[in-house]
Amino acid sequence: MKRFFADYGMIFALLVLGVLFSWLTWDEQHPTGASGGRQLGKMIVKQTTQQQRIVVLARDGAEDRAFTEELAAQLAGKREIVAIIHGSPQDARKRIDRMLTEGSVDLLACTPAVSTWPMLSSLPQLSEIPVLSPEPYHWPNFLKADNLLNVANQIVVIAVLAIGMTLVIITAGIDLSVGSLLALAAVASTWLIRDAAGGEAAGTLGVVLCCLAAIALAAAVGLFSGAMVTGFNIPPFIVTLAMMLVASGLAYTMAGGQSIYQVPDSFAWLGRGTALGSIPNSVVLMILLYIIAHVMMSKTVLGRYIYAIGGNLEAARLSGVPVKRVILLVYLLNGALAGLGGIITASQLKSGAPTYGIMYELYVIAAVVVGGTSLMGGQGKIFGTLIGAFIIAVIQNGMNLTGVGSYMQKVVLGFVILAAVLLDTLKRRGTLNLGKLFASKTA
Numbered sequence: 001m002k003r004f005f006a007d008y009g010m011i012f013a014l015l016v017l018g019v020l021f022s023w024l025t026w027d028e029q030h031p032t033g034a035s036g037g038r039q040l041g042k043m044i045v046k047q048t049t050q051q052q053r054i055v056v057l058a059r060d061g062a063e064d065r066a067f068t069e070e071l072a073a074q075l076a077g078k079r080e081i082v083a084i085i086h087g088s089p090q091d092a093r094k095r096i097d098r099m100l101t102e103g104s105v106d107l108l109a110c111t112p113a114v115s116t117w118p119m120l121s122s123l124p125q126l127s128e129i130p131v132l133s134p135e136p137y138h139w140p141n142f143l144k145a146d147n148l149l150n151v152a153n154q155i156v157v158i159a160v161l162a163i164g165m166t167l168v169i170i171t172a173g174i175d176l177s178v179g180s181l182l183a184l185a186a187v188a189s190t191w192l193i194r195d196a197a198g199g200e201a202a203g204t205l206g207v208v209l210c211c212l213a214a215i216a217l218a219a220a221v222g223l224f225s226g227a228m229v230t231g232f233n234i235p236p237f238i239v240t241l242a243m244m245l246v247a248s249g250l251a252y253t254m255a256g257g258q259s260i261y262q263v264p265d266s267f268a269w270l271g272r273g274t275a276l277g278s279i280p281n282s283v284v285l286m287i288l289l290y291i292i293a294h295v296m297m298s299k300t301v302l303g304r305y306i307y308a309i310g311g312n313l314e315a316a317r318l319s320g321v322p323v324k325r326v327i328l329l330v331y332l333l334n335g336a337l338a339g340l341g342g343i344i345t346a347s348q349l350k351s352g353a354p355t356y357g358i359m360y361e362l363y364v365i366a367a368v369v370v371g372g373t374s375l376m377g378g379q380g381k382i383f384g385t386l387i388g389a390f391i392i393a394v395i396q397n398g399m400n401l402t403g404v405g406s407y408m409q410k411v412v413l414g415f416v417i418l419a420a421v422l423l424d425t426l427k428r429r430g431t432l433n434l435g436k437l438f439a440s441k442t443a
Contacts (some may be wrong), residue, residue, distance in 0.1 A: 007381050014391050021398035022140035031134035032065045032113035034070040039134045041074025052106035053082045057114045060086040069110050089117050141401055155393035156282045157341045162367045164334030165294045166385045168308045169368055172377025173236040176336040180247035181218040182357035185342025187251045189214035190260035190352030199262040215339035222335015226328040251354035261351040271347030282344050304402040310377030367392050370420040
C-alpha cells in the first residue's frame with residue numbers, strides 16, 4: 001500500500017476532484033431520450049387503464065425520437081397509443097385539434113421540454129386532458145454518463161501523446177514538437193487520402209496505408225530529434241523546439257494554409273465510431289496503448305534501460321546499457337505516438353489542418369508531471385500519466401460545468417502544473433515523503 005500510494009498517490013487527488021465537482025454540479029435532472037421513455041412507460045402502465053387513448057408529444061430530434069420509440073416499446077400490448085406527434089407546438093396543436101374532433105384523447109404523454117409548452121394549459125380543449133412526463137430527479141451533472149464519456153473522449157489525444165512524453169521525460173529529456181507533429185500527421189494523412197487514394201471515394205486499404213505513412217513521417221521526425229540529441233549532444237529542449245517549427249512549417253506548406261476535408265466517411269471510424277457499446281473506438285485504443293506501455297516499462301528489459309538512463313546516464317552506459325539506441329527508440333516511439341494522435345484528431349474532426357495541436361505540448365507535459373513523472377528523469381509510471389491526463393481533463397470539464405471562464409481556466413491549470421512540480425521537488429529533497437506519511441497514519 002505504501003508503494004502504491006507513492007507511485008499513484010495522485011489518484012486520490014482525482015477522486016477529490018470528482019467529489020468536489022459532483023457537489024458543485026448537483027442539480028435537478030429531467031430524463032430524456034430512451035431512459036426518459038422507459039421511465040414514462042412504466043409510470044403510464046401504473047397510473048392508467050387499457051381503455052385510455054394516449055397521444056405522445058415530442059419535438060423533432062434524435063433524442064426525442066429515441067424517447068418516443070422507447071415509450072412505444074414499453075407500452076406495446078399494454079396501452080393504446082393513438083398518435084405520436086413530432087414537431088413544434090403549432091404542429092402538435094393542429095394534429096390534436098383534428099383528433100379531438102374525431103374522437104377522445106384521454107392522456108398526453110410528452111418529454112420534459114414539451115410538458116412546459118404554454119398551449120397545454122392555456123387552450124380550453126387541452127386544459128382538461130392529463131399530461132404526464134418523466135419525473136425529475138437530482139444528480140450531479142458531472143457524473144452523468146454522457147459527461148463522463150465526453151471527458152474520456154476529449155482527453156484521448158492528450159493521453160496518447162503523453163505516453164511517448166512519459167518515456168522521453170523518464171530519460172531526462174523533453175519534446176516540445178509533439179503538437180506540431182500531431183498537425184503534420186493530420187495534414188499528411190488527409191493530403192495523401194485526397195491526392196493519392198481517391199479522396200472521398202478512397203477505400204479502406206488506401207485510408208489505412210495513408211494513415212500509416214503519416215505516422216511513419218512523424219516517427220521519422222522523432223527519430224531525427226533523437227539522433228541530434230545522441231549524436232551531437234544538443235539539449236533536447238533546443239532540438240525539439242527547432243523541430244516544432246520545422247514540423248509546423250511542413251504542415252502549413254503541405255496544406256497550403258487550408259483545411260483538407262476531402263476524405264471518405266470511413267475515415268471517421270477511429271475518432272467517432274464505437275465498437276464496444278457506447279465506448280468510442282479512440283478510448284478503447286487509448287486503454288490498449290496504456291496497457292502495452294505499462295507492460296513494456298514494468299516487465300521488459302527496454303523499460304529497465306529507460307529508467308536506468310534517466311536515473312544516471314553514465315552509470316547506465318558503464319553497465320552496458322546501449323544508451324544511444326534506447327534514446328533513439330524513445331524519440332522514435334514518441335514521434336509515432338504523436339503521429340497517431342494526429343490521425344485520431346483528424347478522424348474526430350474528419351479533416352486535417354495545420355492549426356491542430358497548438359499548445360498541446362504544454363498540456364501533455366502537464367499531464368505527465370501531474371501524474372508523478374519527475375522532470376529530472378528516472379522516475380514515473382505509465383498509469384500515473386493516465387491519472388494525470390484525467391486530472392487535467394476533469395479540472396477543465398468541471399470548470400466548464402461551473403461556468404469558469406476560459407482565461408481563468410489557464411490560470412488554474414498553470415497553478416496545478418506548478419503545484420505538481422513543487423511536490424516532485426519536495427519529494428526529491430526528502431522534505432515530503434508521502435509514502436512514509438501514509439504508512440505512519442495507517443500503522
